[in-house]
Amino acid sequence: MRQQLVAGGSVIVLALIIIAIAASYPMGTMARMGPGMFPIFSGIVLLLIGGGIILQGLSAEDGLVDEISLRPIIAVFAGLVLWTLLAPWIGLVPATVTLVVATSLAQPGASWLGIAATSILLSAFGAATFIYGLGIRLSIFGG
Amino acid sequence: MQSQLLSGFITAFEPANLLFCFIGVTVGTFVGVLPGIGALAAISMLLPITYYMEPTAALIMLAGIFYGAQYGGSTASILMNLPGTAANAVTCLDGYPMSKQGRAGVALFITTMASFVGGSIAILALIFLAPAIASFALNFGAAEYFAVMVFGLVAGSTMWSGSTLKGLAMVTFGVVLGLVGLDMQSAHPRFQFGLPQLSEGLSLVAVAMGLFGVSEILVNVMRSGSDPLRVQHVTLRSLLPNRADLRVSIFPTLRGALSGSVMGILPGAGPTIASFLAYAVEKRVSKNPEKFGKGAVEGVAGPESANNAAVQSAFIPTLSLGIPGDATSAVLLGALMIHGIAPGPNLVTTEPELFWGLIASFWIGNVLLLILNIPLIGVWVSILRIPYRALYPAMLFFICIGVYSVNNNVLDVYVVIFFGAIGTFLLLMKFPIAPLLLGFILGPLIEEHMRNALLISRGHLSIFVSSTISQVFLGATLLLILLTIIGGMRKGKTEEEVRA
Numbered sequence: 001m002r003q004q005l006v007a008g009g010s011v012i013v014l015a016l017i018i019i020a021i022a023a024s025y026p027m028g029t030m031a032r033m034g035p036g037m038f039p040i041f042s043g044i045v046l047l048l049i050g051g052g053i054i055l056q057g058l059s060a061e062d063g064l065v066d067e068i069s070l071r072p073i074i075a076v077f078a079g080l081v082l083w084t085l086l087a088p089w090i091g092l093v094p095a096t097v098t099l100v101v102a103t104s105l106a107q108p109g110a111s112w113l114g115i116a117a118t119s120i121l122l123s124a125f126g127a128a129t130f131i132y133g134l135g136i137r138l139s140i141f142g143g
Numbered sequence: 144m145q146s147q148l149l150s151g152f153i154t155a156f157e158p159a160n161l162l163f164c165f166i167g168v169t170v171g172t173f174v175g176v177l178p179g180i181g182a183l184a185a186i187s188m189l190l191p192i193t194y195y196m197e198p199t200a201a202l203i204m205l206a207g208i209f210y211g212a213q214y215g216g217s218t219a220s221i222l223m224n225l226p227g228t229a230a231n232a233v234t235c236l237d238g239y240p241m242s243k244q245g246r247a248g249v250a251l252f253i254t255t256m257a258s259f260v261g262g263s264i265a266i267l268a269l270i271f272l273a274p275a276i277a278s279f280a281l282n283f284g285a286a287e288y289f290a291v292m293v294f295g296l297v298a299g300s301t302m303w304s305g306s307t308l309k310g311l312a313m314v315t316f317g318v319v320l321g322l323v324g325l326d327m328q329s330a331h332p333r334f335q336f337g338l339p340q341l342s343e344g345l346s347l348v349a350v351a352m353g354l355f356g357v358s359e360i361l362v363n364v365m366r367s368g369s370d371p372l373r374v375q376h377v378t379l380r381s382l383l384p385n386r387a388d389l390r391v392s393i394f395p396t397l398r399g400a401l402s403g404s405v406m407g408i409l410p411g412a413g414p415t416i417a418s419f420l421a422y423a424v425e426k427r428v429s430k431n432p433e434k435f436g437k438g439a440v441e442g443v444a445g446p447e448s449a450n451n452a453a454v455q456s457a458f459i460p461t462l463s464l465g466i467p468g469d470a471t472s473a474v475l476l477g478a479l480m481i482h483g484i485a486p487g488p489n490l491v492t493t494e495p496e497l498f499w500g501l502i503a504s505f506w507i508g509n510v511l512l513l514i515l516n517i518p519l520i521g522v523w524v525s526i527l528r529i530p531y532r533a534l535y536p537a538m539l540f541f542i543c544i545g546v547y548s549v550n551n552n553v554l555d556v557y558v559v560i561f562f563g564a565i566g567t568f569l570l571l572m573k574f575p576i577a578p579l580l581l582g583f584i585l586g587p588l589i590e591e592h593m594r595n596a597l598l599i600s601r602g603h604l605s606i607f608v609s610s611t612i613s614q615v616f617l618g619a620t621l622l623l624i625l626l627t628i629i630g631g632m633r634k635g636k637t638e639e640e641v642r643a
Binding site (some may be wrong): 003006007010011014018021022025026029030031032033034035038039042043045046049050052053056065066068069072073076077079080081083084087088092096099100103104106107110114118121122126130134136137138 | 195306308309311312315316318319322326328329331333334357360361364365532533535536537539540542543544547548551553556557559560563564567568571572573574586590593594597598600601602603604628
């Protein structure tokens, strides 16, 4: 797919969503602008810009959308979501180990020794600084 | 003014402030040295910690990261032909050839000295100009503020990257994101999707970390290879320049400081453009321009002086008007707002301790950077050998626990992950994401000034062109947009955007 067209199209979709949502807010008058006027105005500006990006994409030799490698995306987001799910439930250390393991798989050839070292260092530092130092509400092990 | 500056130094020399200044410039040098992580990402990641700090100490630390990164950024440019930050890209042109000729040490020494001189001259400009501009700006009404801020947004997004339309799209999207939550005047919820947690708006920490932490890291993971990088050894003895090196670098350094200070004040110009301008100037005034690109000392001294000067003078509009010229300054302003301090021309008089303490800390920070970057250069060179794979899991961990620590709330972490996903999509679509943050912070202020101006004029739009100041700024904005459209039609192709 042509990159500029996808980009411009996304901007137009975003602008339409903004206008649709803001249309339900009171508009007010020019002298007393309601909560809807400025967002609708911004949405229209965005719509024009999106149109401009598409025009630019039509008129020029345009690159295609880069091929996206899914492995790093899945590994990084899995690591983040798992940490957020696990930390309040089974504690900082298991959550952190899970995050390090999952995110390390984003690039091929991670060494288990490196993963273990990073897990231990981060767990210890996180517990010392954030739980003992700053007193955040999170247990080290267990919920 | 002397007494205020003196009391500023007293504030900056308080042990806690000194410590945070040191932490800031060290972190700044660290992220500057490492290609693939910039000052903005580092500042975003450290924002949560500032909740636990005094506002002055918080600003001293965050600002230290900002200017410290410019010092560190040249190291990778010189040794590996990889700019540490976008503003150091031009330093590769002559820095890397010097390195290949075995003069890496000299290049590192000259860039550090030039950085120090450039930064110091811009701090002087800051001391004299910021209070003057602030007292001038006390007369600004809502219409003037509206005009200056709109100019800031447009300039900040169009000069950023190759595709200016994409920059404008991002800044507008950022403005709308800034509106999320209860409307200040009518208490009407906007873009809240029924979530009561969003009634105070999206948190700056979560948005900045998602956009600049998560997505930058992810894109770097996709790009960077897994092999450790080869870096040559730099000894202390090799740092010493000869007399000729010093002589030819004096005037380029001074010229760079001047152009950098001017470019830093202009919204949207900033350190990257300043460094390219300084390089062009040096090549133009040189008696033998053919040696540029082959290891000319002038080609590293000028740009490195300019980018440091620009980083320091960027604080002039930020501190005197409350109008940031780029995304990094915008986040610093956001940090002030987190602490309940309203940025604007009153800051100099209402928060003298913060204002003068921060300025004094810049000088202390620059001296610390001189020490960090000359005797300790070997440490930073060895940091370049750390492969990215060892660092990014740690950065992702700090993002999670840092955001969680602000409110002990997992919803904040999910907001980060959500914005990380948005940021990744935008980066893959080659949108520059820094303007988004600029819009996010300035958007609510622009709406407020627009409303107040129209309230005063009873709905007549003529109020926006009733004073010279707003005429000048809105005229300049229009001109920029016209240039963008013309440039877009003529060029019509996207360039690879420059990112930190």
